[in-house]
Amino acid sequence: xxxxxxxxxxxxxxxxxxxxxxxxxxxxxxxxxxxxxxxxxxxxxxxxxxxxxxxxxxxxxxxxxxxxxxxxxxxxxxxxxxxxxxxxxxxxxxxxxxxxxxxxxxxxxxxxxxxxxxxxxxxxxxxxxxxxxxxxxxxxxxxxxxxxxxxxxxxxxxxxxxxxxxxxxxxxxxxxxxxxxxxxxxxxxxxxxxxxxxxxxxxxx
Numbered sequence: 001x002x003x004x005x006x007x008x009x010x011x012x013x014x015x016x017x018x019x020x021x022x023x024x025x026x027x028x029x030x031x032x033x034x035x036x037x038x039x040x041x042x043x044x045x046x047x048x049x050x051x052x053x054x055x056x057x058x059x060x061x062x063x064x065x066x067x068x069x070x071x072x073x074x075x076x077x078x079x080x081x082x083x084x085x086x087x088x089x090x091x092x093x094x095x096x097x098x099x100x101x102x103x104x105x106x107x108x109x110x111x112x113x114x115x116x117x118x119x120x121x122x123x124x125x126x127x128x129x130x131x132x133x134x135x136x137x138x139x140x141x142x143x144x145x146x147x148x149x150x151x152x153x154x155x156x157x158x159x160x161x162x163x164x165x166x167x168x169x170x171x172x173x174x175x176x177x178x179x180x181x182x183x184x185x186x187x188x189x190x191x192x193x194x195x196x197x198x199x200x201x202x203x204x205x
Contacts, residue, residue, distance in 0.1 A: 025202045033194035042184035052146035054203035063135040068192030073119035078180040084117040089174025097166035123170045126162035136160045145182035152176040
C-alpha cells in the first residue's frame with residue numbers, strides 16, 4: 001500500500017521514494033524470565049544498547065506471569081546501580097470481567113507518582129494472578145533516554161488477564177524528571193518473582 005500526499009507518492013509498498021524516513025525496529029536484546037527477581041537492561045552490559053544510538057526505545061512484554069499475585073513495576077537508573085530516578089506519571093484503566101457483570105473506566109490515582117522515586121507500576125488496576133492462564137502483555141516506550149538537556153518521557157499500554165478474572169487495559173504516561181541520561185531500565189514484581197515471560201528491547205530508527 002502506498003502513501004500519497006498532494007498527488008506525490010511518498011511511500012510505495014514500503015519503498016522510500018521522497019526522502020521520508022519510515023523508521024525501523026531493531027531488536028537489541030530479549031530477556032526471558034525464569035523465576036527472576038528482576039530483568040535488567042543496562043547500557044553496555046550483555047549486549048544491551050540504551051544510549052544515543054536511537055531516539056526512541058520500546059520494551060515489548062509477552063506473557064509475563066508472576067510467582068505470586070502481583071503487579072509489574074519498572075524504574076530507570078542514571079548511574080548504572082541505583083534504580084530510583086524521579087518520576088511524575090499518570091494512569092487510567094478500563095475493565096471488563098469474564099462474566100460480563102462488571103465494566104469500568106477510571107483514573108488510577110494510586111498508580112501515580114508526583115516527583116516520586118519508587119518503582120513505577122505498569123498495570124496497577126488489577127493484579128495478575130498465578131493461574132496458568134493469567135499474565136500481562138504490552139509495551140513501554142521511552143524517548144531520547146540519552147538526552148542531557150530534557151526530561152525523558154515514557155508511554156506504556158498493558159493488558160492483564162487478571163485475578164478477578166477479567167481483562168484490564170492500563171494506560172500510563174509520564175517522565176523521568178532528570179537531565180541526566182537514563183542508562184538502564186529494570187523490571188520486577190511488587191511481590192515475588194517474574195515466573196515466566198519475555199521482555200524484548202527494540203531501538204527505533
